[in-house]
Amino acid sequence: MQQQAxxxxxxxxxxxxxxxxxxxxxxxxxxxxxxxxxDEDALxxxxxxxxxxxxxxxxxxxxxxxxxxxTPQERRRVWEIVVRETNARVPVLAGTGVLTxxxxxxxxxxxxxxxxxxxxxxxxxxxxxxxxxxxxxHYATVASATKLPVFPYNHPIGGGPCISPDLVERLASIPxxxxxxxxxxxxxxxxxxxxxxxxxxxxxxxxxxxxxxxxVGCVGAIPAVANLVPEVCxxxxxxxxxxxxxxxxxxxxxxxxxxxxxxxxTFPVVLKEAMAMKGMPMGPAxxxxxxxxxxxxxxxxxxxxxxxxx
Amino acid sequence: MKLDxxxxxxxxxxxxxxxxxxDExxxxxxxxxxxxxxxxxxxxxxxxGEGWSLxxxxxxxxxxxxxxxxxxxxxxxxxxxxxxxxxxxxxxKMAEDCGADAAVLITPFYIxxxxxxxxxxFAAVARATKLPVFPYNNPGRTGxxxxAAVVARLSEIQNMAGIxxxxxxxxxxxxxxxxxxxxxxxxQGRDEMFFPGFVVGCCAAVAATANVIPEPVLEIYRAYLAGxxxxxxxxxxxxxxxxxxxxxxTFPAVIKEAMAMVGRPAGPAxxxxxxxxxRGRExxxxxxxxxxxxxx
Numbered sequence: 001m002q003q004q005a006x007x008x009x010x011x012x013x014x015x016x017x018x019x020x021x022x023x024x025x026x027x028x029x030x031x032x033x034x035x036x037x038x039d040e041d042a043l044x045x046x047x048x049x050x051x052x053x054x055x056x057x058x059x060x061x062x063x064x065x066x067x068x069x070x071t072p073q074e075r076r077r078v079w080e081i082v083v084r085e086t087n088a089r090v091p092v093l094a095g096t097g098v099l100t101x102x103x104x105x106x107x108x109x110x111x112x113x114x115x116x117x118x119x120x121x122x123x124x125x126x127x128x129x130x131x132x133x134x135x136x137x138h139y140a141t142v143a144s145a146t147k148l149p150v151f152p153y154n155h156p157i158g159g160g161p162c163i164s165p166d167l168v169e170r171l172a173s174i175p176x177x178x179x180x181x182x183x184x185x186x187x188x189x190x191x192x193x194x195x196x197x198x199x200x201x202x203x204x205x206x207x208x209x210x211x212x213x214x215x216v217g218c219v220g221a222i223p224a225v226a227n228l229v230p231e232v233c234x235x236x237x238x239x240x241x242x243x244x245x246x247x248x249x250x251x252x253x254x255x256x257x258x259x260x261x262x263x264x265x266t267f268p269v270v271l272k273e274a275m276a277m278k279g280m281p282m283g284p285a286x287x288x289x290x291x292x293x294x295x296x297x298x299x300x301x302x303x304x305x306x307x308x309x310x
Numbered sequence: 311m312k313l314d315x316x317x318x319x320x321x322x323x324x325x326x327x328x329x330x331x332x333d334e335x336x337x338x339x340x341x342x343x344x345x346x347x348x349x350x351x352x353x354x355x356x357x358x359g360e361g362w363s364l365x366x367x368x369x370x371x372x373x374x375x376x377x378x379x380x381x382x383x384x385x386x387x388x389x390x391x392x393x394x395x396x397x398x399x400x401x402x403k404m405a406e407d408c409g410a411d412a413a414v415l416i417t418p419f420y421i422x423x424x425x426x427x428x429x430x431x432f433a434a435v436a437r438a439t440k441l442p443v444f445p446y447n448n449p450g451r452t453g454x455x456x457x458a459a460v461v462a463r464l465s466e467i468q469n470m471a472g473i474x475x476x477x478x479x480x481x482x483x484x485x486x487x488x489x490x491x492x493x494x495x496x497x498q499g500r501d502e503m504f505f506p507g508f509v510v511g512c513c514a515a516v517a518a519t520a521n522v523i524p525e526p527v528l529e530i531y532r533a534y535l536a537g538x539x540x541x542x543x544x545x546x547x548x549x550x551x552x553x554x555x556x557x558x559x560t561f562p563a564v565i566k567e568a569m570a571m572v573g574r575p576a577g578p579a580x581x582x583x584x585x586x587x588x589r590g591r592e593x594x595x596x597x598x599x600x601x602x603x604x605x606x
């Protein structure tokens with residue numbers, strides 16, 4: 001990795017900070033029973049499966065984990081289980097971002113009391129479309145309420161807020177904001193990395209940009225398909241570190257094909273159905289998300305076969 | 311209470327104290343004020359009421375206070391929408407237990423359900439309650455749009471009473487009216503289009519601006535009923551000035567600032583929504599002055 005190119009004391013310190021958060025993070029699906037309740041056994045199995053597959057970090061109660069459907073009590077239960085089962089083998093970063101600063105602070109404190117290693121905080125989505133000053137104050141307030149590292153997560157959807165590069169410079173000045181996740185595009189990711197201090201870590205969100213993200217200086221990535229094919233994601237990262245671009249691109253191509261199949265249904269139901277086909281049932285997605293149509297289920301099976309998942 | 315869903319419905323702001331807690335006396339005062347002004351329907355815990363910022367307990371308290379204060383004088387339409395069907399049903403049942411007269415639910419947001427999922431979402435809520443149910447379409451905010459075809463299907467459900475639409479698309483609103491059963495209540499949610507909404511068949515206007523300027527909003531409706539288009543246009547143009555000014559800050563901070571300026575403060579909006587900039591506040595004051603609401 002980058003440590004091979006390190007020259008001098010300062011750069012070594014920077015690289016050390018970055019190493020801590022390097023690699024592939026799995027945004028964990030949340031398993032439900034057929035009745036839609038939290039499936040604690042399946043969550044335990046998933047935690048072990050991902051770590052045993054070589055995943056470097058876990059991210060429960062994220063978008064892929066349908067966090068928007070979880071009550072505060074359910075979120076807490078998910079964190080307790082994942083932290084207990086992980087048993088400090090890899091860092092656990094909890095998703096605690098919701099629409100208001102007040103509730104985000106509350107959830108962050110809850111996550112801290114469960115023993116997570118950090119929190120990832122999505123931009124407040126929907127009605128409050130805050131400006132840069134409001135967003136800065138939001139993250140500064142959350143960061144001041146916890147000792148944990150706080151990672152903002154840029155996820156501009158439906159005309160919602162987008163973290164500007166100017167704002168990244170300001171956020172990076174908060175002592176316990178060591179990095180962020182970008183969920184939009186490569187050009188913006190590059191601008192974040194260019195503008196932030198050298199020790200600020202940036203993770204790439206969209207699955208299709210996992211490899212390109214590493215190439216432009218992300219320390220890691222958070223592909224949703226890591227739930228389904230963690231070994232492919234880990235292989236991509238190892239190939240990148242080893243400088244084997246052809247092998248990394250091959251893994252990326254598989255990831256991209258799988259990611260594109262997720263549009264056969266409403267996110268993230270396709271991922272759950274694919275995991276079931278692979279023998280790792282995670283139950284249904286919570287409504288309004290509905291199961292796949294029979295026709296699309298057939299298409300999904302064909303894609304899984306073509307990519308070697310089945 | 312017999313509901314006709316006609317007239318002006320006010321999506322009430324939720325007053326907070328400076329610490330950001332629910333201001334219960336402020337909410338009672340606002341309820342009485344709006345009823346005294348002649349508003350036909352109240353709609354607490356909607357988007358204007360920062361419903362997304364309320365915990366379950368706070369939402370319950372808001373509904374209890376408004377229902378108790380209204381005391382049957384006007385019907386109370388409760389905002390009960392959430393992203394998941396599960397939580398939407400929970401909140402709707404809670405509103406029913408509190409004694410609300412109807413429930414208004416924003417479409418799911420953040421995720422993008424398809425047409426069948428949207429249909430099933432609202433159908434499942436309607437099955438879970440006896441209350442009249444109103445889906446709320448606001449694609450500009452949610453990224454999720456209800457088509458005329460889905461609304462037509464939904465209108466076949468017995469307690470699907472109508473729809474609130476803030477798309478700003480008058481032809482879509484007209485389709486809602488044409489493709490649904492007679493009596494299906496189509497409500498215009500875009501303040502600058504109340505008069506156009508009424509003339510294409512809306513029975514109600516859902517007026518965030520009525521928290522600040524109830525009189526011109528009522529005047530649009532009265533003039534419409536009287537067939538006086540000039541009076542209706544005049545009142546509509548006043549309301550439109552305030553609606554445009556709402557973009558001077560993050561929603562709904564401007565409504566709360568304007569209420570403070572007209573002498574009926576409702577406290578701050580909840581963070582991350584911040585206060586207005588001095589420049590924005592000045593522009594808002596000029597807008598209110600130009601409308602004749604504040605003296606120069």
